[in-house]
Amino acid sequence: MKKRIAVLGATGSIGKSSLDIISRESEFFEAVLITAHSKKDELEQLKNKWPSAVCVFSGEEGGEKKLIEAIKNVQPDITINGISGAAGLESSLATIEAGSNLALANKETIVMAGQLVLRLADEKNVKIIPVDSEHSAVFKLIEAHSSLKINEQKINEIILTASGGPFRKLSLKEMENVTAQDALAHPTWKMGPKITIDSASMANKGLEIIEACMLFNMPAEKIKVVVHPQSIVHSMIRLSNGVIYAQLSKPDMRHPIHDALHWPDTAPLNLDTLDFDSLTLEFEKPDTEKFPMLSLASEAVKKGGLYACAYNAANEEAVTAFINKKIRFLDIPKITGIVLEKDWALNYSDKETVLKADSDARLESVKIINKMA
Ligand code: NDP
Numbered sequence: 001m002k003k004r005i006a007v008l009g010a011t012g013s014i015g016k017s018s019l020d021i022i023s024r025e026s027e028f029f030e031a032v033l034i035t036a037h038s039k040k041d042e043l044e045q046l047k048n049k050w051p052s053a054v055c056v057f058s059g060e061e062g063g064e065k066k067l068i069e070a071i072k073n074v075q076p077d078i079t080i081n082g083i084s085g086a087a088g089l090e091s092s093l094a095t096i097e098a099g100s101n102l103a104l105a106n107k108e109t110i111v112m113a114g115q116l117v118l119r120l121a122d123e124k125n126v127k128i129i130p131v132d133s134e135h136s137a138v139f140k141l142i143e144a145h146s147s148l149k150i151n152e153q154k155i156n157e158i159i160l161t162a163s164g165g166p167f168r169k170l171s172l173k174e175m176e177n178v179t180a181q182d183a184l185a186h187p188t189w190k191m192g193p194k195i196t197i198d199s200a201s202m203a204n205k206g207l208e209i210i211e212a213c214m215l216f217n218m219p220a221e222k223i224k225v226v227v228h229p230q231s232i233v234h235s236m237i238r239l240s241n242g243v244i245y246a247q248l249s250k251p252d253m254r255h256p257i258h259d260a261l262h263w264p265d266t267a268p269l270n271l272d273t274l275d276f277d278s279l280t281l282e283f284e285k286p287d288t289e290k291f292p293m294l295s296l297a298s299e300a301v302k303k304g305g306l307y308a309c310a311y312n313a314a315n316e317e318a319v320t321a322f323i324n325k326k327i328r329f330l331d332i333p334k335i336t337g338i339v340l341e342k343d344w345a346l347n348y349s350d351k352e353t354v355l356k357a358d359s360d361a362r363l364e365s366v367k368i369i370n371k372m373a
């Protein structure tokens with residue numbers, strides 16, 4: 001039996017890589033649901049290419065409801081959530097409610113509502129398989145670690161690698177005047193615009209610190225970030241005997257997507273392999289003064305409640321304002337920092353409380369942005 005797969009955000013970077021894996025591996029997979037939000041023409045083309053899949057365009061009146069209904073009706077075996085931003089949360093919740101396993105690229109889901117999402121997945125007996133390359137690597141390393149029977153050794157630390165983005169070598173002064181165009185030139189990964197800007201400010205790594213804490217149930221102190229400009233080592237775990245295990249491959253999101261779709265099995269994948277004859281790997285400490293989004297994320301996760309949700313909302317609003325030339329690049333962490341000074345300590349167990357905090361944090365951010373502009 002082929003696995004029935006839903007691809008949410010099929011017109012995006014993750015969506016396209018997912019459809020590529022599904023067509024390469026058509027003996028294992030079939031696409032049963034394909035969604036898009038603004039690219040109607042592209043969705044029409046996908047309809048022709050995938051005639052048996054249900055196609056949903058969510059970017060019109062009532063579109064969001066249609067998307068949720070489709071997830072419920074189609075009942076996929078596994079759903080890839082490649083929607084960008086906070087908009088992905090509702091779809092993740094609907095996926096879990098529908099009893100479909102969730103291959104999660106949309107990290108915002110876990111950052112905004114980790115507690116709620118993980119509890120619901122547990123109740124519905126649904127597996128969340130990370131697609132974010134770092135978390136996919138850690139997920140695989142933890143699985144390998146337990147099967148190697150070295151689990152008397154505890155996992156002491158998760159080490160997330162970060163490319164450092166296009167501004168790694170700029171001084172703080174030089175970063176004052178960078179443009180969205182500059183921030184969109186990522187050195188190693190080709191991704192959608194929001195996550196690319198987040199990589200430049202290292203907010204992406206901030207979100208990933210929070211994602212790792214939630215997914216792997218580890219305190220923020222045990223999540224380390226190391227800058228690794230080549231993006232070959234996708235992440236590492238350090239065991240209590242001091243030994244570190246790493247996962248390496250060329251930077252290509254089809255690796256984690258393929259792994260997630262096959263879970264709990266594994267299968268071969270024929271992509272470009274690493275050539276050690278022409279490989280240099282570098283590692284350096286992240287500069288937290290240049291990239292305050294890193295420490296703001298660790299603080300948010302330590303404070304708990306809805307701080308992480310507020311971090312995500314403030315950053316999303318600030319990134320939009322930066323793309324629209326209302327604020328400067330270094331204002332992104334300033335705005336996020338000011339929003340996080342408010343009290344977000346609220347405990348939550350329902351979606352409504354999360355969405356209210358998300359919307360409150362956005363209002364706060366917009367107020368600050370308007371004062372700056
Ligand atoms: P893109 O911007 O390339 O694609 C986003 C997709 O989501 C598009 O298909 C878009 O539709 C759809 N979409 C946008 N807004 C909405 C909405 N409100 N409701 C429903 N669908 C919507 O993003 P990426 O593929 O780069 O990223 C997707 C997610 O995966 C993000 O959460 C990102 O952090 C995460 N991720 C991405 C990686 C990457 O390599 N790209 C790596 C790791 C994580 P349309 O195009 O029709 O507007």
Ligand code: MG
Binds near residue numbers: 133208
């Ligand atoms: Mg990542």
